[in-house]
Amino acid sequence: MRWRVSCLFALVAFVPPTAGASENERTFCDALGQSGLVNTFTPTGSIFYRDGSQRITRLEDGGEIVRDVEKFFYYIRPTPSHAGQASLLNIKYVFRGAPNHARRERVQLRNNNWKRLGHREAARVMNACARLHVAGYERFHLQNSRNHCLLVHFHQRHPDFETLDTIERRASFAFQGMLGEPEPSLFVTMFRALGPRQASADELVTNRYSHVRSWILNFTHGPGAAQCVGFDADFPEQAQSFQLQVTNHGTAMSPAHFSKSWTLRLRP
C-alpha cells in the first residue's frame, strides 16, 4: 500500500528535469551574458539562478538561498568541436532537515529521456523506479549489485550516451560522501541489528516524494559560445539545507567527467 501511495506521489511529481523549453535556457543565457556575471574566461561548471527579485545570481558554495527558486542553470562554455555532440549531466541532491524527520528513504530517479516515452509508458517506468532505497542505489554503483530499474530504465546504453561503460563512470553516479557516513556493510548492519538503534543528528529529511535525488539530464552542445542547461530546484518543505552535486560527463568523443558540489542553507 505504502509503495502504491509513493508511486502515486511520484507520478504527480513527474516534471521532467528540463521542464523549461530550450528557448527558456537560451533566454536565460542571453540575460546572463548581459548581466556581466560571465565573460569569455568563465569556465564550465558554474550554476546561476533567478532569485526572488528575478535578479540573476551565481550559486555560491556555503551560502544561503531563498526557497522560491524554480530553476538552476548550469553554465557551459563548449569548444567549437563540441557543437552538435551529445552530453550528459548527473544531478544529485541531498536534502537535510531536523533530526525528528530523520529517515533514510528512497532515491528519486529521473531521466529526461523518459519524456520520449508515452504518458502511460513513462508512468510505468516511474512506478518501477519508485521503490529503490538509497543504500541499494549506492550498492549498484559502487559494489556492482543488481537492479532492474537502474540497469534498464535509468541508465543508458548505445546509441544513447553510455552511462555504465566504465567502472569509474558507474561509480560517479553514487552519492558517496554526500550522504555523510558511508553505508555500513552487510555484516556491520547485521551486528547493529542486535543492539539499540543509533540516532544521528544529521540524517536526511523525509519529504513525501524523496529527499535524495539523482537525475540524468541529456543535452546536445549548441553552436554558440555559451550554453545554459536548466533543471528544477523544487525544494522539499521540511528541508533546511541541501547539497547539490553536478557531474558533467563530457561528450562521447571526450568522455572525461568532473563534478562540482555546492552546500547551501535554505532561508527560512
Place this chain on the structure above:
Amino acid sequence: MSLKDWVEDLPGRLQKFATEYFGAMHKVGFAFWQLPDLPGGSNILTGSFAGLLIALAQAHMSQDIRPEAMALTIGITFFFILLISGILLFLDPYRTGEDYQKLVAVVCAGVTLGCAFIVLDMVVPWIDRLWLSIRPYDPSSSAANVLIAGIAVLLVGILLWLNTIYQTGLRSYFTSLRMVAWTVAILGVVGVGVSLIISGAEFT
C-alpha cells in the same frame, strides 16, 4: 553433570550434532519423509543458513538491508513458506509426526540454494545478461525479478531432483505419485520464498 564435565563434553556433542545434521542434510531431496531423523535444533541451524544467504541475496539485488527492513522481509518470507508447507502437509494423507520438521528442512535448504544461485552472480554474472537479453520484450521490473527467482528455483529443482534420484532411484521416483506431487509443491513453496526475498523492498 558438573560445568567442567559439560565443557569437556562439549566438543564431542558438537561433533555428534554436526555428523547427524550433515549426514541427514546431504540426503535432502523431494522425498523429505525418507530423511533420517534430524537432531534437535537442526531447523534453527538450517534457518540461520537460509537467513544468511537471504541477506546476501537481498544485498546483491540492491534491496534495503537495514535491520528493520531485513527482519520484516525474512519474517514474512518464513511465515509464508512455513504456513504454505503446513497447509500442503495437512493435505497429504500419508503424513507422519516427524514430517513437518523434515519438510521445513527441505524447503529451507531449497530457499538457501535459490539465494546461493543469486549470490553466485557475483562470480558468474548472469542476471544483467538475462535482463538485457529480454529487454526487447519490455517486461515490468516485477516480472524481471520473478524471472530471476524462477531460474534460481529451476536450478534448485535440478539439484534436488538429482539428489532425490541418487537417493531413491529413477524408477521409484516416477512410480511414486506422492514424490512427484511433492516435487511440484516444494518447488512452488521455494519459488514463493525466493520471489519474496528478491522483491522484498516492495513491502518494506
